[in-house]
Amino acid sequence: MTNQTRTNFQRLAQQYLAPRWVVLALGGIFVTLSNLCSAYYPRIIGQTVDTIARGAATWESMLGNITAVLLLTIGSGMFMFATRKTVIVTSRKIEYELRRDFLAALERQSQRFYDRMPTGVLMAHATNDIAAVREFLGPAIMYSANTLTTFAFVLVLMLSLDPLVTACALLPLPFVALSTYRIGKRIYIASRHVQEEFSELVRHAQEAFSGIRIIRAFVREGYEESLFTTQSNQYITSNLRLARLQALFMPSMMLLVGSSQLIVLLVGGWRVAAGTMSVGSLAQFFIYIGQLIWPIAAIGWVTGIVQRSAASLDRLYAIMDEQPELSFPMHSAQLPRSFAIGCMHVSFRYVPGRPILEDVTFRLEEGMHVGIVGPIGSGKSTLVYLLARLYDPDSGAITIGNVPLQMLSMEDLRNLVCVVPQEPFLFSMTIADNIRVGNPNASDAEVLRALERAEIAEEVLRFPQQLHTVVGERGILLSGGQRQRLAIARALVGQPRILLLDDALSAVDTATERHIQAELRALHCTTIIVSHRISTIEHCDWVMVLENGRITAQGTHAEVLATSSFYRTLYDRQQLEHRLNVELPNA
Ligand SMILES: Nc1ncnc2c1ncn2[C@@H]1O[C@H](COP(=O)(O)OP(=O)(O)OP(=O)(O)O)[C@@H](O)[C@H]1O
Ligand SMILES: [Mg+2]
16 A cells, blocks of 8 residues: 555545544444344353253243343344444445535536546546445445454454364464455456446447437448447456356355364364363354354455555545646636726647647727637637636736736636637526526526527427427537527526627528627627638627637728738638529529
8 A cells, every 4th residue: 555545545534534433433332232242142052052961951041041142133233233324324424525525626627627537537436436435434444343343252252162173263264354355356357347348338329329310321320230239248248257256256155164164063073072162162163153254254355445445545536636727716806897808928738839829919898899710720719718717828818807817706707708619518408497507597588588689589489398498418409500599598698798609600590690799789798709701700890810829910800801811811702602602592
């Protein structure tokens, strides 16, 4: 175990176990009492056997002993129940807290973290790793305490009966621990394989079903089917291997237990024949061996859990300790009084050595409508992300009304600035709920008003369920243009002061686009519109051309047309396309 792992276990204990020490101590008392009861009743059985062997048994003494055994067994069971109620329930509560803290740590992270961490990996941490740590906190701690107390009581009682038989009977037990550890480890690895293969199978099937249109269009059904068959075969092979290992577990345990009992029978039988041990004591030994098996097997099992949870704990704490790249003040140092945007000498790169934005400088007055055009991959979306502070620039500064973005709290910033991303994402909820993501307190009337502004209210009201229409996974039940306009409505419902539309009108026809732009004008918010269409940009107050991460031209539409060859070419081409469409509508 590395130093880091040891520190992590100490942190876990301090953070989650220490505050519950009373309950855990109670658990310790319960497990001790339970094992005291179960360690004591074989002694009564032994005495009863001896009394019967002597021929001195009476009905009263038999009844008394039976009652005592019954009470001790009930006591043992009840205390074991209380142990589980305390320790296992506590571990479930800690699991809940751990998951909550893990989620909070994820929520703190910046965009760069999510660029790096695939969703599947994060889901695996949130499920497998937390489950492994829970196993340590609950079952591992409980079985360790159980093993310790059972072993202590039973050993003392066995030694008081006959040290030699005790020593011989214990000989095979370390092998029990070792074989549970070995087989347990193999079972664990095999079941991990089964789980991984199953999730791969499910993940692939899910992707295939969500991309069913592409699969049909490219006639890939046969390929998908054969892939599914291959994956299913791998899954069944792993499952059979797991079943074989599980089947091996019990017989090998029974073999070792049987050999221990055989030794007791041989050595103990010899002692009884020699008259140095009573038959009752021999009977007690048999019961004690039975009682020791599971606690000893638990040693191997617990060792496996500790190893697994150590690895999981390291992974969880590594993420929980990760400092978010961006930090936001709790409260804004100063609120902007105007909503002008300043961008001074901003440079940015995602990875070292590959600049995406270089020395970008502009100033946009409050209420301005600004168009940004540029070739594919020139950094338009990146600039939008920087303006919404999803990333911080490597150098330079961005301000709103002369207040640097870093001085605003996350809440204030998100209320002020809203992005409609290039690929609209809708949740599989109703339209109203999707819109309310932008403002949870919006009334139905406000939701409807936002839909009207985004020119989609009429279409929504024509759906049978209207606002309560469920849009399907990622909005699959809607058209591309409908999805885009819902994403705009979602941004508008929060009444932002600065609106960033990243190619958010590309799937909308020019007439509808014109209406939406007129609605946006009426809101008087500073608006940046990224587009590949000149018709979207030409009515803006200001146009910026972004090429290869640099602003190569800015000014009014007419000015940029005169100064930027990229803009000029794009304009001429689109004019030509437009004329061809008008003159040859059926071509
Ligand atoms: N998360 C990321 N990590 C690394 N590189 C990225 C990341 N996101 C984008 N890039 C790279 O940054 C460059 C600019 O991308 P960006 O999305 O800003 O371009 P864009 O101008 O919006 O293009 P488009 O017109 O296609 O939307 C591209 O070369 C892209 O490959
Ligand atoms: Mg883009």
